[in-house]
Amino acid sequence: MPQPDVRLDRVTKRFGDVVAVDDLSLVVEHGEFFSMLGPSGCGKTTTLRMIGGFEETSEGTIYLGDADVTDLPPFRRDVNTVFQNYALFPHLTIYENVAFGLRRRKIPDGEIRHQVATMLALVELPGYERRRPHQLSGGQQQRIALARALINHPRVLLLDEPLGALDLKLRKQMQIELKRIQTEVGITFIYVTHDQEEAMTMSDRIAVMRHGRIEQLGPPEDLYERPSTDFVAGFLGVSNLIEGEVAGRDDRFAAIRLPDGTVLRAPSASVNGAPRVRVGVRPEKLRVLALTDEASSAANGLNTLDGVILDASYIGVSTQYLVEIASGQRLVVYAQNIETSGAAEAHPDGQRVRLTWRPEHTFVIGAAPMTPSDEQPEGEIHA
Amino acid sequence: MAGATARAEASAVRADAPHRARRPLGRRIGEAILPIFTALVVAYLFLPIVVMIAFGFNDNVGRFNFTWQGFTLEHYATVFSSQPRMNQALVLSFTVAVISTVVATTLGTLIGLALARYEFRGRGPLNLLIFLPIASPEVVLGASLLALFVSVGMSLGLVTIVIAHIMFNISFVVVTVRARIAGFNRSLEEAAMDLGADEMTTFRKVTFPLIFPGILAAALLAFALSIDDFVITQFTAGQTVTFPLWVYGASRIGVPPQVNVMGTIIFAVALLGILLWSLLQRRERTLRAGTGPGVGAGS
Ligand SMILES: Nc1ncnc2c1ncn2[C@@H]1O[C@H](COP(=O)(O)OP(=O)(O)OP(=O)(O)O)[C@@H](O)[C@H]1O
Ligand SMILES: [Mg+2]
Numbered sequence: 001m002p003q004p005d006v007r008l009d010r011v012t013k014r015f016g017d018v019v020a021v022d023d024l025s026l027v028v029e030h031g032e033f034f035s036m037l038g039p040s041g042c043g044k045t046t047t048l049r050m051i052g053g054f055e056e057t058s059e060g061t062i063y064l065g066d067a068d069v070t071d072l073p074p075f076r077r078d079v080n081t082v083f084q085n086y087a088l089f090p091h092l093t094i095y096e097n098v099a100f101g102l103r104r105r106k107i108p109d110g111e112i113r114h115q116v117a118t119m120l121a122l123v124e125l126p127g128y129e130r131r132r133p134h135q136l137s138g139g140q141q142q143r144i145a146l147a148r149a150l151i152n153h154p155r156v157l158l159l160d161e162p163l164g165a166l167d168l169k170l171r172k173q174m175q176i177e178l179k180r181i182q183t184e185v186g187i188t189f190i191y192v193t194h195d196q197e198e199a200m201t202m203s204d205r206i207a208v209m210r211h212g213r214i215e216q217l218g219p220p221e222d223l224y225e226r227p228s229t230d231f232v233a234g235f236l237g238v239s240n241l242i243e244g245e246v247a248g249r250d251d252r253f254a255a256i257r258l259p260d261g262t263v264l265r266a267p268s269a270s271v272n273g274a275p276r277v278r279v280g281v282r283p284e285k286l287r288v289l290a291l292t293d294e295a296s297s298a299a300n301g302l303n304t305l306d307g308v309i310l311d312a313s314y315i316g317v318s319t320q321y322l323v324e325i326a327s328g329q330r331l332v333v334y335a336q337n338i339e340t341s342g343a344a345e346a347h348p349d350g351q352r353v354r355l356t357w358r359p360e361h362t363f364v365i366g367a368a369p370m371t372p373s374d375e376q377p378e379g380e381i382h383a
Numbered sequence: 384m385a386g387a388t389a390r391a392e393a394s395a396v397r398a399d400a401p402h403r404a405r406r407p408l409g410r411r412i413g414e415a416i417l418p419i420f421t422a423l424v425v426a427y428l429f430l431p432i433v434v435m436i437a438f439g440f441n442d443n444v445g446r447f448n449f450t451w452q453g454f455t456l457e458h459y460a461t462v463f464s465s466q467p468r469m470n471q472a473l474v475l476s477f478t479v480a481v482i483s484t485v486v487a488t489t490l491g492t493l494i495g496l497a498l499a500r501y502e503f504r505g506r507g508p509l510n511l512l513i514f515l516p517i518a519s520p521e522v523v524l525g526a527s528l529l530a531l532f533v534s535v536g537m538s539l540g541l542v543t544i545v546i547a548h549i550m551f552n553i554s555f556v557v558v559t560v561r562a563r564i565a566g567f568n569r570s571l572e573e574a575a576m577d578l579g580a581d582e583m584t585t586f587r588k589v590t591f592p593l594i595f596p597g598i599l600a601a602a603l604l605a606f607a608l609s610i611d612d613f614v615i616t617q618f619t620a621g622q623t624v625t626f627p628l629w630v631y632g633a634s635r636i637g638v639p640p641q642v643n644v645m646g647t648i649i650f651a652v653a654l655l656g657i658l659l660w661s662l663l664q665r666r667e668r669t670l671r672a673g674t675g676p677g678v679g680a681g682s
Pocket of ligand 1: 039044047
């Protein structure tokens, strides 16, 4: 039975009039790779800094294990942080940087030497002891920052966009590296990022944040396949949303009627009682069929919508279509080029087509439509 | 031959486009004048010092040391023995400088830290007030201090001089240290605390070593300002005689060459200090260059 390592209980943080974190509750299990994902200014860093002890809470309680640490200074909390800018001590050698935490606990020299060597081996930088931080590349500094934190075997490691300063290739490499190290040491990671791909790659669970609140929390797959709000649907990739009304439901599926009378089916579990909803489907779940072979599709229990191809762009691995359906709404479709071999075989512009997809791949959102403020999340006050 | 061709070309250019030739000509004159100008400025700056050093070697007769009469090392041999009052004054000046430097550097560093770090009531006004002693005329400061000391009944002497020097030195220290801390990356201290260092340890292990060059610069500045202060000291010294006061007194009856020798020694020490300082700065720059990407851009 997993036991919680970190628990935030109705935590709020205000900076003057700005509510940076708004009544946020959260449980992170032991050994979990937990990510906080969200747009700039949504309160990720502030949340992390409150867990680390660098920012006082305005309201609420923070627990590490069973202990209430809300009012403890950083040096009394069993957590360590990897800072975005690494914050390596420029006046100390790599050895002394990594040994800093152990020295504070008065560990004997021999033991320190052994542990530093082990740590440097773990981050694959053995033999760098006598260098200074400025003699390392960005990626190497990042590893040292990680080693410096991990050597203390904290209960929880906090990472604030640790890969933000690295180029794309190094980023990808370090993502795998970080995940390897986390599995190896078995320490709980709380990872802050605004890169959804990064969060999806590494995390066991993700909290999508917005305006200082958690919008949705769950494993990456849940968030992607079954987003519960527009915001989550839009933040984790592209999605098509069509307005409709719940017309009925049974154990497995709910029927949703569109204004033009078409009925789509979606898993019953995703309908939460609101009568007016939006039906969503990811672009890669859609199949495009020329209207000539229509006979087969509807009978197979698939959702179908008819439309006209507005635009087709061949991009090698897939072809992207923009399809206008009866209501005038435009849907995006990513068609894998499994059987086609070139732009010539794509459906031409203006062709009448039928889009089909499986009801299981449909998600339903019952909330209010997206507000314009989502275009500029920064500086928004959400009371 | 090549020269002739070049000249011919140059004159051809000038004939073709006289207005275009004007700027290069101006620049050529500028280029010729610049070294001369620089040399003049440098001479202007260094001539007094050269004269001071040179006349320390002057084999002068009589009370005055204003005309060159021949080379001698005698004054160097007798610098500490021939002018006992000067020695006393020197010792006094050093005492004042050391005490006021230590006290002003300590207090000024703490004030600088507070101003750069913490939000507190009155921080804005204090930030401005700290400039007052730098901005106001020394004569006014000296006179006010004299009035203050007299009105509270303090007898003028070493203590009042030291108080006065600490007062004006603090401002310079605060300004120097504050500038240093402003460029300091706060997350380094957070990192130290994160790794288990309490406030005191963080200060000792991280903050202090990193702002030390700034503190040292401030201390050197304070020492230099104190050791040669004349105006404020004059007001607050009473019967006590510091080195600058003694030199001033002596100059009215003829400056002994030992003053030049003393001046030369002080100059040499200062030069050494500056050399040391610039070495430190260079080391510093390499340290700073490598604090990693995104320094100071904490999110
Ligand atoms: N020290 C502060 N003083 C005042 N407001 C602050 C402070 N720190 C953060 N804020 C505000 O709190 C909100 C949340 O900031 P936070 O740094 O947590 O965002 P973030 O999610 O980490 O964003 P980013 O992805 O850009 O790092 C923002 O509106 C920000 O302006
Ligand atoms: Mg942030």
